[in-house]
Amino acid sequence: MTMQKRWTIKKAEPVAEDELRQALKIHPILCRLLVQRGIRTFDTAREFFRPDINHLHDPWLMKDMDKAVDRIIQAIANEEKILVFGDYDVDGTTAVATTYSFLKKIHSALDFYIPHRYREGYGVSKAGIDFAKENGFSLIISLDCGIKSIDLIRYAAELSIDFVVCDHHLPDDELPPAVAILNPKQKDCNYPYKDLCGCGVGFKLITALAEKLNLPGSWTFEYLDLLATAIAADIVPMTGENRLMAFHGLKKANEKPNNGIKALCQLSNLRLPLHIDGLVFMIAPRVNAAGRMDDAKKAVQLFVTEEYDEAMKFAEMLHSDNSDRKEADSNTTQEALALINENAEWASHKSTVVYQSHWHKGVVGIVASRLIESYYRPTIVLTQSGEYVAGSARSVPGFNLYEAIHACREHLIGYGGHFAAAGMTLEIHQVELFRKKFEEVVAATIDPELLIPELIIDTEINFKDITPNFFSIISQMEPFGPENLRPVFIARSVNDTGFSKVVKDLHLKFSLQQDGCIFSGIGFNMAGKMPLLENKKPVDVVFKLDENEWNGQTTLQLRVIDVRAAV
Incomplete structure (x- = not known):
């Protein structure tokens, strides 16, 4: 299922971006991306693009x-x-x-x-x-x-x-x-x-x-x-x-x-x-x-x-071990999703708590993260561990999971963790009571907006600005990771060329144009968005850039994250 997301575009800092542009003489969008990452001078940019092993701290x-x-x-x-x-x-x-x-x-x-x-x-x-x-x-x-x-x-x-x-x-x-x-x-x-x-x-x-x-x-x-x-x-x-x-x-x-x-x-x-x-x-x-x-x-x-x-x-x-883990993870996720679907009253819940005694303890944390992909809410997956029940919890960004679990401590033997992830142990007869209490606490304290996934976008871009040279500089921003994520762009009012299509019943192969400039792209598990393209109206598209190699040819493509009717 394709989940609705809320789009948040980062704020620009025109003065800092302009100063950096004068120093570096590169595309203004690249300067914007650098300023967002705390790089505001020629020297910090040089250190960023050419990291020197001799500059490690003492x-x-x-x-x-x-x-x-x-x-x-x-x-x-x-x-x-x-x-x-x-x-x-x-x-x-x-x-x-x-x-x-x-x-x-x-x-x-x-x-x-x-x-x-x-x-x-x-x-x-x-x-x-x-x-x-x-x-x-x-x-x-x-x-x-x-x-x-x-x-x-x-x-x-x-x-x-x-x-x-x-x-x-x-x-x-x-x-x-x-x-x-x-x-x-x-x-x-x-x-x-x-x-x-x-x-x-x-x-x-x-x-x-x-x-x-x-x-x-x-x-x-x-x-x-x-x-x-x-x-x-x-x-x-x-x-x-x-x-x-x-x-x-x-x-x-x-x-x-x-x-x-x-x-x-x-x-x-x-x-x-x-x-x-x-x-x-x-x-x-x-x-x-x-x-x-x-x-x-x-x-x-x-x-x-x-x-x-x-x-x-x-x-x-x-x-x-990893093949075993994948199998356990996949089976457990399927069983957990089936449980959620069987309990119709859970549909309106603000949290998910699922329990089966035979699930493998090693994958409950991964499964909790997987369930959040389908049901975007604080999630706990429990299994039997000896004579007790043990589990892992995962949160949605912005919600303090540890505090919510702490508020349910009367039903727990032990618990530990932090803002985004936690673990707990409880007695079997407490599972249902704990589920109810956890749902009460989450429902009473979570900001409803946190139950809609947020898509953070670095900046708007026009297709004509996406060149091999532009992509080459983006690639030099690697290695990517928290606080230096691969840039996410939005292009507005783009049109389907008529060649977009669904592949393998799941994915969407995009062919989009903006002011005569055409790009292809792939959107994984986005087949449900095809009707948006078929109605021939312009769309706004959010994407990352990557390269596609095919028949010895390398071309730039869009890795599409979301698409919606143009506003």
Whole structure:
């Protein structure tokens, strides 16, 4: 079904755009796109289009970096056993692989640990600390987790195990009793860039270690492709230092990729050059699938092996996990949509809560996101987990999901999360009561406008302005990601040439003209919009630009997002 969207066009800043145009001498629309991204001078534009790897921030600006480096060097000197500990998602596994591989070159008494998603849960685990104690580890480096593990890190200290915490999640007022805490979001941390991912914080640690030990820069730069994968998958802002590292990480992935990335590209039929989309949609799901369906340890093994053949074996395991994940995800989504359709009274609801005891716990979060594509409202998908019911929640932009769940806490055993996503555990007999209460809370507090998806448009454009040179400059704005998204354009009063058609009963192949200038385009799952074109009246069309390769010819095409009758 095609959902109605509300269109919001970003405001222009004519003075700033004009000043930038005089400095850069490029198309005014390109200047508008740059100003929207905070680029207002010749120098910031040069840094944006030509990111220089030598412009990374000094790692020693991060609070506690000296303490972290000293403790690790002491451990190496005393031949202590070090355990590299990280979360089971892409950010955690790449962070562990990066830090472990670097340390392995200078220290042999080393291992890594990834907690099991279902047996141990998220973050630092008691089982992990007990493993460290039983096996004689005296230092744990935690990556992408640990900032909230106050009691567990205290427990480790009682067992004479020190912690160096590398995290990027927002700290609470009380911090864990670690030897060192690296987290740019700490209130008194002077590190200039606050939006690093977990792997980014780990990368800063090995950069400082390399400097202190007088090791060449190439020893750390060889992990930039893993770091780019983490930045892409963790949905951190693609600005400043993140964009610089992702830019050079993509370069590394295309020139001399990590064996694991190379093997996954091979299995996913990804053609070079690799773009950030390839990391997000092909590499990341396969890494995440390991933790969702089985054990994420093999994701680290994939990235740390020095043998391509061995990497291929691990890649095949991840690929297989991902096939299982896709099947579970698809079946669960179909069953959940059927449930919603069977319960007619849910149609008027402002929220969705669905439960089946047999659904796979590893896909409930993905399924919640899928359901939002059809029923645009805060959504919770629940399944049985042991003797309890557990689930994942996803929100629509602008609605505070965590607060809504907090208001239903009388029906829950436990819950956690943030503004846009959360998880919870409850008893089976509470499911129906929780559903009712959650619907009451959402219905009473959500702004009705938030139940209509918003399409944010960068700027209006005329077809005549879309040239190969214009597209070439847009392409140099990559890598795209949050706060530097691929530009979205609107062209007004365009007409069907008579050659638009529905393909595969689902998609719409557009052929549109404006003032004698013709463009073709594709709108996925937009067959329902064909009548708009058939009535021969002008339409407004919203799209991104991409290239279409066919019979050895490359042409510019519109990737259509929405279309409506011209106003």
